[in-house]
Amino acid sequence: xxxxxxxxxxxxxxxxxxxxxxxxxxxxxxxxxxxxxxxxxxxxxxxxxxxxxxxxxxxxxxxxxxxxxxxxxxxxxxxxxxxxxxxxxxxxxxxxxxxxxxxxxxxxxxxxxxxxxxxxxxxxxxxxxxxxxxxxxxxxxxxxxxxxxxxxxxxxxxxxxxxxxxxxxxxxxxxxxxxxxxxxxxxxxxxxxxxxx
Ligand SMILES: [Cu+2]
Numbered sequence: 484x485x486x487x488x489x490x491x492x493x494x495x496x497x498x499x500x501x502x503x504x505x506x507x508x509x510x511x512x513x514x515x516x517x518x519x520x521x522x523x524x525x526x527x528x529x530x531x532x533x534x535x536x537x538x539x540x541x542x543x544x545x546x547x548x549x550x551x552x553x554x555x556x557x558x559x560x561x562x563x564x565x566x567x568x569x570x571x572x573x574x575x576x577x578x579x580x581x582x583x584x585x586x587x588x589x590x591x592x593x594x595x596x597x598x599x600x601x602x603x604x605x606x607x608x609x610x611x612x613x614x615x616x617x618x619x620x621x622x623x624x625x626x627x628x629x630x631x632x633x634x635x636x637x638x639x640x641x642x643x644x645x646x647x648x649x650x651x652x653x654x655x656x657x658x659x660x661x662x663x664x665x666x667x668x669x670x671x672x673x674x675x676x677x678x679x680x
Contacts (some may be wrong), residue, residue, distance in 0.1 A: 500536065509546060516540040519619060521626045554557035554647040556582035562597045563587040567659055576654050576680045581637075581647065588642035591663040593620035596639035602631040604656035604674065614672055617662040625662075654679045 517528040530537030557579050558572035563586040570584075588596050600617055606612060607660035612630045619625040634657070635650035654677050661671035 484593060497659075506528050511546050512544050513614050514542050514544065517540060519625065521619070521624075524622070524626070547574055550563070552585075554580060554582070556580050556647065559584065560599070561586045562661075562671075564589070567599065567673040569628045569675075574652060574657070574675055576652060576677050578649055578651050580649055583637050583640075583648075585640050585646070588639065590641065593618055593662070593664055595619070595662050598637060598661050600636040600637040600660050600662065601634045601650060602658050602660070603634060604658050608658075610658060610674075611667070613658065614660050614667040617660050618664050619662065620664065622651070652677045 491628045506558065519526040519528050521527070522536075525531070525536060525540040528538070529535075556572065556637070557580040557667045558574055559570050561570050561584045564602055571582075576669045583598065584600060590596050595618075602608070602613055609630050614628055616624060616626075633646055634652065636659070639649050642644050657677065659673045659675070660666050663669070663671060666672050
């Protein structure tokens with residue numbers, strides 16, 4: 484999977500409502516994974532003609548528990564209304580097993596909520612442009628090519644849930660941003676340094 488093509492489930496809003504209502508998933512559910520990054524103004528989930536975009540994938544989650552154990556985490560980060568906080572461990576050079584706790588969640592007026600997208604900061608990186616790019620609602624939002632190199636992350640999930648992902652980092656500077664309007668101004672933005680081992 485190409486992480487630069489972020490994947491979203493359009494069904495997630497329905498998922499949110501069910502989770503908030505305490506109606507835990509007890510039957511098989513169908514979902515759609517989609518990419519809504521834009522190229523030449525066209526979102527990738529759109530399929531105007533054969534061979535064009537159409538980055539959508541239907542999938543079914545079975546009701547039977549998968550029996551998987553909780554993944555290990557080398558660093559734990561919480562996302563709340565006030566931003567990101569590392570609560571256990573730290574980012575290091577090499578592979579990081581990241582646990583994200585969605586302590587608070589809400590929908591912003593671009594229909595997206597708190598999430599965490601990691602990008603490299605080099606002397607050439609325009610951090611302000613990057614923080615704005617991830618908001619898809621402006622006409623140039625999430626339009627390829629991105630002004631930064633995206634290394635990994637996790638999309639919005641319901642409040643109270645926990646997500647896991649792996650990210651391989653080299654020593655250097657990184658940023659984390661949420662794809663909501665004015666993310667940097669409202670604090671859904673953080674930078675961190677990975678030291679040389
Ligand atoms: Cu795409």
